[in-house]
Amino acid sequence: MQEAFRYGRDAARDDAALRTLLTGLVPGLPAEVAAAVLTLAGGDPAVLREVAGTLTPEQVRGTQPPPCTLPAAGPLGRRCRAALAVLPVRTRHALLLAATDPDLAPGELLAAGAAEALAVAEQAGLVTVTSGAVQFTPAVLRAVVYYDAPLAARRAAHSLLADVLDRRGERLRGLVHRAAAAVGADEDLSRDLLAAAADGPPRTASAAYRYAAELTADADRAAGSMVAAARQAWLAGERHQAGLLLRRVSRRPQARARAGGLTGEMELREGDPATARDMLLDAAAHLVPHDVPAALEALLLAGEAVHLAGEHGRYREVARRALALRRGDEPAPVALAYQQVAGLAGMYAGEHDTAFARLRDVLRLAGRVEEPAALIRAAGAGILVGDDARARALAGRAIALARDRGEVTLVPQALEITAFAGLAEGHYEAATTAATEGAALARATGQPALVRSQLGVLAVLAALVGDRESCVLRVREAGAGDTVQGPGEARALCQWALALLDLVEGRPRRTVERLGTLVVAASARGNLIVQVAATPHLVEAVWRCDPPTRTSGPDARAAALDRTFEPFDRWTTGTGQPAWLALRSRCRALRSAEPQAAEEHFREALRQHDRGDADFARAHTELLFGRDLRRRRRPGAAREHLRSAVETFRLLQAGPWAAQADVELRAAGAPVPPDPAGARELTAQQERIARLVADGATNREIAQQLFLSPRTIDHHLRNVFARLGVRSRTELVRRMAG
Structure with a gap:
């Protein structure tokens, strides 16, 4: 019989270093088995080595279940068991109750008459009892306590907890424990589990469905219940458990x-x-x-x-x-x-x-x-009609509901929509926060494709403000490739990011080459969202290479751009949203050979920007408007827009764009105003890193959280020290606290 819950839940999820270590120890391990071993290890390399060293050939192939506890012969296993052996019987019984249910609160242990007996184990450093949980030290000790107990003792523990939870109104959890204590088939209990699981949190519901399958002789009910158990495990973020359960479906x-x-x-x-x-x-x-x-x-x-x-x-x-x-x-x-x-x-x-x-x-x-999955789809519809604010609001509702229900797998999917919406609205800091959290949660819940897409969004966000190092690192980490049909979403985002870097750094022809294959794709190919979002940058890059004139004749490139711009023009018109109407007018201005028509389109773009709140996009339009006016030998008119662009880009700490506006302003015959922000203000990225340092994170931990390299974090941290005038992490912590 399988037990009610998965153990090691309070352990740290498998990080990149432990995954690499396990791959080196046991190459070719099936993903579900590897995830189970990493979860059992609880973030401890010593546990990982001990468990990996005892895997049988059948476990390595995935034909037998992975280990559920420490091997008896290993040094850590011997130390854990020796520490348990000297404890009083009442304390070992209390530890078994705590190990039987990772969600057990001290109040529930008190009701089971076991809370006071844990004091001895706490004094021995084996557990930490807080107001909400009992944490084992090391985390793997929970599995040792549970699986070393005789089967009869485990069943008795489940029965006792079932009675306690029933009295406290915890029907579903009580039924799961009752099922764990059952011997043989029990059709009534199977049906009760199915009824209660329908409204339960995914992780507990998964256990309930699994027991419902095991306790019935009805083959159809058993098979359907096992699939339901796998789905709930998937929603709970336990990808490996879902895979193991699917293997058991008849x-x-x-x-x-x-x-x-x-x-x-x-x-x-x-x-x-x-x-x-x-x-x-x-x-x-x-x-x-x-x-x-x-x-x-x-x-x-x-x-x-x-x-x-x-x-x-x-x-x-x-x-x-x-x-x-x-x-x-x-x-x-x-x-x-x-x-x-x-x-x-x-x-x-x-x-x-x-x-x-x-x-x-x-x-x-x-x-x-009120269903998170449906709200995520609706948020996606908001992106497709250009209503980015509505998309962000719907994604926010989905996130709140998914977290409340324990459907953690859906949270990073909703965060991806939030990041796209922030990117489209020009709220780059909010988009960066959403994509960073989304990538971390996607990795933790076994959704690597979503990790790659979120890294692609982060690469675009870095490129937009000219942060080459962060952009390139995220593109590399995404590792996104083409599909058989062409660029997938993550690959398209990464290509867009690299094209943006070329544009920011003054290589518009290279931008045209990159975006040409991405935006001007074969019929019915490509990524629709990226094609739309990248079109303004393609139009700008073409304009910077060769501005249209009255004498410009038709050529193949112009015809291809017309085919690209026409659906973009129709789509933006259909949105009715100021941010997209502004980009439509900006693109029309850049494609206009008549100076008067171009100026009218630029002014219309600025009017639409004024209806919205995307400061970066407005500054970008003013930079292009000023550049166009200067090219048309109207430097006086250009200066107003270029000064505004310089000030906004500096305020938003978009250094490369501010530098471009500086050059244009000087070429228009005006001195560049001093930077009022000075050298002591942190960029958004530096502020985020400084806050994490103040919270006690190491450079490596910060790098993993922000999807950057430790060397990049060290570089940013040196700049933080210089800007704030501090000389050590200790001084930085004091400065951030003040």
Whole structure:
């Protein structure tokens, strides 16, 4: 019998150094087994070495379950067991109760009559009792205590806790413990577990569904319950546990189809959208006759795979299959899904009027939805219609609900939308915060494709302000490659970031080369969102290479740019949003051969910027407007806009852009104003690093959290010291505290 909970939950999640160590110790270990070993290690390299050294060939191949405790013969295992052996019987019993349920609070232990007996173990340094939990030291000691106890003692502990939790109104947790104590099949308990798990938090619900499968003789119920257990484990962020549970699903057709849908979803988050698409489409085909909601979910995910693979020409077929399931009387979350499918089909087909109408219906329906996954889709619709503020608000609701429900796997998905919205709105600091947190959570929950996309967003954000080192490091860490169909989302973001660096650093022809293949993609290929967002930079780069004149004749490049700009122009017009209308007018200005028309478009862009709050984008428009006026030999008119651009870029600490505006202002015959910010103000990146130092983080820990190298952190920290006039980390901590 498998026990109720996974152990080592209070341990640090597997970080890059431990993963590298395990790979060196046991090359080729299956991902689920590696994750289980890392979780058991609890962040301790000594535990990792001890466990890895005792893996059997069957465990290495993944055909037998991974180890659940320290080996008996290892030195750490011997020390742990020796420390436990000298404790009084009552203390060992109390430790077993604490180990039986990682969520057990001291108050629940008190109700079980075991709290006082823990004092001896606490004095021995084996546990730390806080107001909310009992923490074992080392973390792996929890597993040693539990699995070293005789089976009868473990069952008795589960029975005792079931009684305590029942009296406290914790029905689901009580049932799980009762199931762990059961011997043989129990159909009534199986049904009770299924009923209670429906509204439970994912991690506990996963255990409940698993026990429901183990306690029934009904093969269909057992298979369906095991898939449900795997899905809840996936939502709880326990990717490896979900994989292990899926291996136990029987060959019952409906259960295998549902398992295929979940496997396809996990494959999508792990980075192979083409494989995920095929798995999800196959699962949907098998589910349609039996489970329409599950079939629709599989088709929605297949559509997302099509988008991430950059092959939106295939979306029409996915949409056709999904919309064929619609009846017309669906509840709000399902109606929202159908409207989104119809809207995306229209968007990919270039039918913008239909697309905008359907996607705005999605935003309207989102007000009646309280499901995180549906809200994330609605937030994505907000991005597609250019309503970035609404997208950010919906993603925020999804994050709050997902965290409250324990559906931690969905949180980084919502944070990705938040980062995209902040990037589009010009709120770069908020976008950086969302993408940094999202990448860390995506890594912790087993979603490497999402990690790469968030790193791509971070690379773009760094490039926008001219931070070459951070941009290049994040592009390298993303490691994003092309799909068979062309650039996937992460690759497209990284290419956009590198093209932006070229633009910032004065290499517009290189920008045209990079963005030309990305934006002017083959029909029905590429990443739609990046193509739209990068178009203004492509237009600017072409203008900087060769501004249009009245005598300019048509050429192949101009024709290609026309094909690119026309859908961008129609899309931005359809949004009705000031930020996007400003970029549309800026691009029209840069493409205008007539000086008067260009000036009118620039002034319209500035009027639209005034309706919004994107200071960076406004400064960028003023830089280009001033540069255009100076080129047309109107230096006096240019100075006003260039001075404003200089001041804003300095305020936003976008040094390379400020330097460009400085050059243009000097060329327009005006002295460059002194920088009022002085040299002692920290950039946003430096401020973030200084705060982490003040919180006690090491350079390596900061580097891992911000997805930078320790050498880069050291470089930033030296600049922080210089700007603040401090000489040590101790002085910095005091300065930040003041």
